[in-house]
Amino acid sequence: MGENKIGIIGGTGDLGFGLALRWGRAGVPVIIGSRDESKAMEAARRITETLRLHAPTESQHLSIRGIDNAQAAAQASIVVLAVPISAQAAILKSIRSSLGDRILVDTTVPLAAALGGKPTQLLRLWQGSAAAQARELLPPATPVVAAFHNVSAGVLQDLSATPDCDVLVCGDDDAAKQTVFPFIKLIPGLRPIDAGPLEMSSIVEGITALLISVNRRYRVPHSGVRITGLELQS
Amino acid sequence: MGENKIGIIGGTGDLGFGLALRWGRAGVPVIIGSRDESKAMEAARRITETLRLHAPTESQHLSIRGIDNAQAAAQASIVVLAVPISAQAAILKSIRSSLGDRILVDTTVPLAAALGGKPTQLLRLWQGSAAAQARELLPPATPVVAAFHNVSAGVLQDLSATPDCDVLVCGDDDAAKQTVFPFIKLIPGLRPIDAGPLEMSSIVEGITALLISVNRRYRVPHSGVRITGLELQS
């Protein structure tokens, strides 16, 4: 996957930053996008520095860059959208002409907190899920895959920790899902699970609210989810 | 918990039968309810026979009985509702005057299949979840706890298998949840997790549709779900 660059729209936010850090560590070229190019560049700088401190010898070939969202989308081969639901539609509209046939990986969770509700509650979007809303906003040529909703951003940002979570992947384009799977496996502790068509993201997105509820009840920072009963070769 | 009898409304169905079998094996007195008392008695007879074959020496104190739903509710200390969503409201109406302050454990999953849709799709009930609909139908004195949605009925019915699944428990009455927890722990392989207030059942119920989707994708019979990141004493 040497030539595959991942663009992370919203790469200065918690989840985007965490994913960028983990993929950077795995040697994947990462392009961090932000509405504010200087913030993207600063995030790229921080990631590079963190990785150099963490594993000086492995970091010779790091390629972490920051740029504005539209260019991050245009220069990447896979584009991960990691923004709050309140920004999802506006940012998708701003990058959609740059996407072409690149895979858009939507990570958006429609938590009710976006409209003043609790983070353990959801908004039910008209299209059924945030990923389905992304699908409606994008041209048919752009495959949409939903993933990474349930992974703790905090764990990803802490290189001394290892996530313990399956990534439930939803999408109507099987080839696109298969393209995304190896990138999930590059992050130790994450395991990709094919959860079915894109409409299943309605349920997968909701699991995040459930994990937030569990975090509160058990006073733990990073609960996650695992699917049992599969016999997968790792 | 010697004096605690569990009544299982819908105990002749797959989930109810499986739970009755497991609790019977654990030595809990079980009262199987059915609209048809003779079917309830037949199910009780089959469970008793299965347990005697399976572990003859342990089965001396088995107490598995069958009776009609209303009496099953009246004679138990905890009442588990294990019926399809299409029957949930009608059966609750038929037993509600027998419930008093007994805990009602709702296991109902509003799969779209109930109205001709797919088993990987959900119906969104007006109250937000099947458990919330149960709550609305029952008197305030009856605590409602939601649980067991995600456990494979097939695994429970097969005594040679061990479930590998957390039981996400939702409810607004903490004491009622705490009362239900030990009964979950009596079934090897199940672990109770407090998922928060009853409204969280909206998400927990949905996970069943997700697991059905996973079962199909991976051609496995019994996927389950585990929450990670907790450090619980077992």
Place this chain on the structure above:
Amino acid sequence: MGENKIGIIGGTGDLGFGLALRWGRAGVPVIIGSRDESKAMEAARRITETLRLHAPTESQHLSIRGIDNAQAAAQASIVVLAVPISAQAAILKSIRSSLGDRILVDTTVPLAAALGGKPTQLLRLWQGSAAAQARELLPPATPVVAAFHNVSAGVLQDLSATPDCDVLVCGDDDAAKQTVFPFIKLIPGLRPIDAGPLEMSSIVEGITALLISVNRRYRVPHSGVRITGLELQS
């Protein structure tokens, strides 16, 4: 519209019977469908008799026939589905191979009563509406139009009464909507309103539950809905 035959699937139910009666009176050839052909024939006979009694001189050219659902679909040029939500999917599956490019007019309202809830409450279907569920179940060649949800079946069945209701028509195929409009206008008291794409049926279906609530509050039998602020030529 002399050659246009309307097939009414579920023509023995309240809404279907009422529409058949009104279109019969307007001189439209009607084919009543039922799962039970003899019930369809009996309904056709009753409608013919009612119309002959009501207006003997106008009824010389009546063409009201009864037949099973699949044949009713096959022989009509427009097919109206007038069945409860609990039967919608199964009946659509049974007639879909007969539909071809005929317009399917869905009238289904997903009242919560279908699963034991109140008739003033709704089920939110996975696809967003009953009409969207119909759309998903039918081949792309069959246009789906949603209409007639808010019209009182009781008023339609009572030839001495005149409905006072707009028919909010939803659909993604403008030509199909335009084909249905004149048939609505044939029933005195009904006015077709283009409510937009098929997804708007999510709201239009809900208005029926609202009217049921209003009927109860005001102890009236047949409230209806009118849109104001339009200047339409009749």
Place this chain on the structure above:
Amino acid sequence: MGENKIGIIGGTGDLGFGLALRWGRAGVPVIIGSRDESKAMEAARRITETLRLHAPTESQHLSIRGIDNAQAAAQASIVVLAVPISAQAAILKSIRSSLGDRILVDTTVPLAAALGGKPTQLLRLWQGSAAAQARELLPPATPVVAAFHNVSAGVLQDLSATPDCDVLVCGDDDAAKQTVFPFIKLIPGLRPIDAGPLEMSSIVEGITALLISVNRRYRVPHSGVRITGLELQS
């Protein structure tokens, strides 16, 4: 109703301003609330001026004042919330300690536009409706009534026009609804209809999205809704 003052939270927005103008014209003392007191005062000044120009002789007893939201809530006997869904929860939290047993009239419509979707689409809130979300955020002593969702703000703001719309009123407190009814009748062209319990606001709120769809289809500015089949004395 001489001593009844209406407080309008969000009285500088389109709907709030329109209602203030109409109630001012009807002689009701109005307190306009805004997060920014100076904007509230400016709106009050504009309304007073408009009414003086419109009907100089009737405007001697005008009482239109502007103040911040919390004080507007504290000084009024009925409090109308007229803010976008994106602000509803935050503003309710800011005024709830001032409400006491005053009636809160919620007018909020959860249009999908709040999260980048279309104004003809809705968000389904976790509690079922915007009014139910308001109910959850407020103390039990504060009655919540839902109303005015479907009335065109543009018509209200144009004193040369007369609205042509029913106001569907939802609420669980019948006395509170009865208190609100006369205030609706004070605005010529509006007719209050009791639509049932607060949960019916889920449907009433949706009608606004439907009317927006109709406005677009018919290129009209102010469609409205009327319920037929009632025989009410005006």
